Amino acid sequence: MEENNKITEEESDEFIDNEMDKKFDLSIDELQKRKIDNKRIKKIDQSKKRATIESVFDERTIFTLNKLLVNGPLENVEGIISAGKEANVYLAYDMDRNEVAIKIYKIDSNTSKWMRNYIIGDPRFKKIPRNVSKVIYLWASKEYKNLKRAYKVGLNVPKPIYIKDNLLIMEYIGFESIPAPILKDIKDPKDPINLMNEILAFIKKLYQNAKLVHGDLSEFNILYHNQKPVIIDISQAVSIQHPKAEVYLARDINNIFNFFKKLGLDTPDPKDFYYEVINIDA
Numbered sequence: 001m002e003e004n005n006k007i008t009e010e011e012s013d014e015f016i017d018n019e020m021d022k023k024f025d026l027s028i029d030e031l032q033k034r035k036i037d038n039k040r041i042k043k044i045d046q047s048k049k050r051a052t053i054e055s056v057f058d059e060r061t062i063f064t065l066n067k068l069l070v071n072g073p074l075e076n077v078e079g080i081i082s083a084g085k086e087a088n089v090y091l092a093y094d095m096d097r098n099e100v101a102i103k104i105y106k107i108d109s110n111t112s113k114w115m116r117n118y119i120i121g122d123p124r125f126k127k128i129p130r131n132v133s134k135v136i137y138l139w140a141s142k143e144y145k146n147l148k149r150a151y152k153v154g155l156n157v158p159k160p161i162y163i164k165d166n167l168l169i170m171e172y173i174g175f176e177s178i179p180a181p182i183l184k185d186i187k188d189p190k191d192p193i194n195l196m197n198e199i200l201a202f203i204k205k206l207y208q209n210a211k212l213v214h215g216d217l218s219e220f221n222i223l224y225h226n227q228k229p230v231i232i233d234i235s236q237a238v239s240i241q242h243p244k245a246e247v248y249l250a251r252d253i254n255n256i257f258n259f260f261k262k263l264g265l266d267t268p269d270p271k272d273f274y275y276e277v278i279n280i281d282a
Helices: 009-043 046-056 059-071 109-119 132-152 192-208 245-262 270-277
Strands: 074-083 087-094 099-105 160-164 167-171 222-225 228-231
Touching (some): 059 074, 059 167, 099 132, 109 132, 132 160, 132 167, 192 245, 245 270
Antiparallel strands (some): 087 099, 160 167, 222 228
């Protein structure tokens, strides 16, 4: 009986080899994630970090953030994920130690000017404040509402969690402390045809079900997570009743087709897809 339970030396070597192969595959996958993340970190050098902190953490923002840390829902804020023209995004933890993303919009008069192009004409916003900080607060609230609307119809966007003034807390997309990379940084995505179709389905469903047009969709604001697209930066999304909604829609479609053409894919006719989205026969 004892002989039957013994593992032969050959079986033992095979088991060790299999385990080593698994670890090697995991190590390669982890190295690829870290390589992409290291490139992201290098783009935000120390001088840029100081500049982004100064532009985002004004006195009012610090006061609001401190309230969220003292009273919840935040426990602490970690490093910066991305720095953009309108906002910075940081990795944070909620009171249950779950990772969340906090987007802090810059209180900036130049930024507030171009925001008005996406607010004026949107029937959801009747009064547009003159005060710069109030325009930024409205913009942050707009992204929160857009995310809620998209998330409600089952679209792959970060789940909105909390909004206060110019601070938006939402679902964190990534692997532990490593945020998901943007699609632009993925040179060889797995199954690009399916990936393109998923993004096109997003555009169509956003228009037909959520009644929104993203307005700035490109490889720069699509995260690549578990070989799936997660659409971000939806603050500028407008109602389909906005006077420029169809112009923005056509631009979104062209941006996506141009990206996949660069990957060597044959794409549908953008005009045909445009009419398919707005549900009008060409």
